[in-house]
Amino acid sequence: xxxxxxxxxxxxxxxxxRGNSAPQPLPTFVDTATFSSAFAVSELAATSIGxxxxxxxxxxxxxxxxxxxxxxxxxxxxxxxxxxNRPAPQLWDAFAGDYASADGWIRLHTNAAHHRQAMExxxxxxxxxxxxxxxxxxxxxxxxxxxxxxxxxxxxEMRSAAAWQQHPQGQAVSLEPLxxxxxxPSGPKPAWLLPQARPLLGVNVLDLTRIxxxxxxxxxxxxxxxxxxxxxxxGWQEPGLDEEISCGKRRAVLDLTHTDDREQLIRLLxxxxxLVHGYRADALDRLGLDxxxxxxxxxxxxxxxxxxxxxxxPWRNRRGFDSLVQMxxxxxxxxxxxxxxxxxxxxxxxALDHATGYLxxxxxxxxxxxxxxxxxxxxxxLSLARTAQLLQQHRYAPGSTQTxxxxxxxxxxxxxxxxxWGLGIRLRAAAYLPGTPFLCATPGCLPGTDPASW
Numbered sequence: 306x307x308x309x310x311x312x313x314x315x316x317x318x319x320x321x322x323r324g325n326s327a328p329q330p331l332p333t334f335v336d337t338a339t340f341s342s343a344f345a346v347s348e349l350a351a352t353s354i355g356x357x358x359x360x361x362x363x364x365x366x367x368x369x370x371x372x373x374x375x376x377x378x379x380x381x382x383x384x385x386x387x388x389x390n391r392p393a394p395q396l397w398d399a400f401a402g403d404y405a406s407a408d409g410w411i412r413l414h415t416n417a418a419h420h421r422q423a424m425e426x427x428x429x430x431x432x433x434x435x436x437x438x439x440x441x442x443x444x445x446x447x448x449x450x451x452x453x454x455x456x457x458x459x460x461x462e463m464r465s466a467a468a469w470q471q472h473p474q475g476q477a478v479s480l481e482p483l484x485x486x487x488x489x490p491s492g493p494k495p496a497w498l499l500p501q502a503r504p505l506l507g508v509n510v511l512d513l514t515r516i517x518x519x520x521x522x523x524x525x526x527x528x529x530x531x532x533x534x535x536x537x538x539x540g541w542q543e544p545g546l547d548e549e550i551s552c553g554k555r556r557a558v559l560d561l562t563h564t565d566d567r568e569q570l571i572r573l574l575x576x577x578x579x580l581v582h583g584y585r586a587d588a589l590d591r592l593g594l595d596x597x598x599x600x601x602x603x604x605x606x607x608x609x610x611x612x613x614x615x616x617x618x619p620w621r622n623r624r625g626f627d628s629l630v631q632m633x634x635x636x637x638x639x640x641x642x643x644x645x646x647x648x649x650x651x652x653x654x655x656a657l658d659h660a661t662g663y664l665x666x667x668x669x670x671x672x673x674x675x676x677x678x679x680x681x682x683x684x685x686x687l688s689l690a691r692t693a694q695l696l697q698q699h700r701y702a703p704g705s706t707q708t709x710x711x712x713x714x715x716x717x718x719x720x721x722x723x724x725x726w727g728l729g730i731r732l733r734a735a736a737y738l739p740g741t742p743f744l745c746a747t748p749g750c751l752p753g754t755d756p757a758s759w
Contacts, residue, residue: 312331317698332736335374338709349660367738404437406444406445410637415458426458427458428440461625483664503530506531528743534555534556548724609669612688614688660692
């Protein structure tokens with residue numbers, strides 16, 4: 306582990322979370338094995354989990370030192386839940402991945418059925434990847450990217466870091482803070498007790514997030530005892546992530562295009578202490594739930610939001626995922642040169658998603674502390690692209706080597722977990738705060754398992 310890189314990451318994250326206040330001491334790092342990467346991925350994992358843990362300590366006024374197991378933190382960025390006596394669910398659609406175009410590389414993201422249909426509306430239906438690859442090879446990458454995006458799909462051309470810095474969206478992201486904070490009007494005095502063992506007991510968290518980053522944030526909050534209610538749209542499925550991400554939460558289904566369901570969401574919001582959402586930038590505004598309206602509905606609300614490509618610039622409402630941001634901002638191209646490969650080389654894990662998730666959790670906890678101390682509500686905005694910029698500033702020197710991490714269960718003293726799908730094991734928490742265990746009380750569940758009520 307490179308402590309200089311970890312220290313720099315910690316300082317920048319703390320500044321994003323608390324402004325110019327003096328940062329808390331760096332967590333104590335143990336078992337400092339790291340992923341092999343051009344970038345400080347394991348350092349990012351350890352410091353982001355450490356930041357959320359330190360924010361927990363600050364909320365409950367604990368002076369106990371924070372400890373982070375770097376190997377475990379890295380593994381949590383990989384996956385924390387592993388199935389037993391049954392195959393693990395597939396994480397990727399058969400046609401998702403990187404393809405050579407006429408002038409470079411492009412990544413297609415087709416995990417969601419409607420995203421695959423959008424891709425097929427441009428490239429046609431194919432029975433196997435080789436046939437699709439032949440069709441992709443006839444296109445210029447930038448033209449295919451735009452055509453798929455225009456069709457409502459998800460794709461990203463592989464750009465160099467220099468090209469991204471010159472791109473209008475890259476320029477917009479470079480001007481954004483890591484966490485964009487706004488103080489909002491105060492609300493009634495909260496009734497939270499903030500017990501050390503379960504600090505968020507009695508805190509209602511309304512979760513409007515999907516896939517990885519937002520659900521990582523709300524999973525961390527659930528592990529502290531928060532009452533997390535996740536709302537999914539009808540028909541939404543993410544079978545590769547249900548057991549991994551939804552533990553500790555209740556899950557309901559609402560169709561926000563229907564008036565009755567939208568009114569039910571407003572009733573839920575009225576009783577929420579925290580709102581975490583990952584819709585595209587203007588999505589809630591179009592439903593009549595802009596930031597000002599949300600605060601009027603729930604005065605003092607801690608409102609934390611995420612998008613993929615940043616909050617300003619021409620792509621602020623573009624669909625995006627971790628793997629696409631890595632392609633678009635230069636990470637995959639830089640990794641290719643570092644590894645001396647001839648194809649895109651992304652990070653060893655979806656580190657942008659996971660790190661942003663823990664930064665979001667830290668923002669929620671800091672917002673709750675502000676609410677307790679002065680009654681103010683708060684709004685915080687983060688993006689995968691801005692987290693990518695942070696990571697790109699923290700690279701290993703050419704020729705440096707890292708330990709390399711393997712998925713050896715015996716190293717991590719995992720816990721058995723029985724889910725609706727069967728038996729599995731969950732890694733123990735990567736962070737240690739004396740007196741405050743990080744433990745979800747319930748296993749993962751399917752959308753619609755619970756009613757849309759507190």
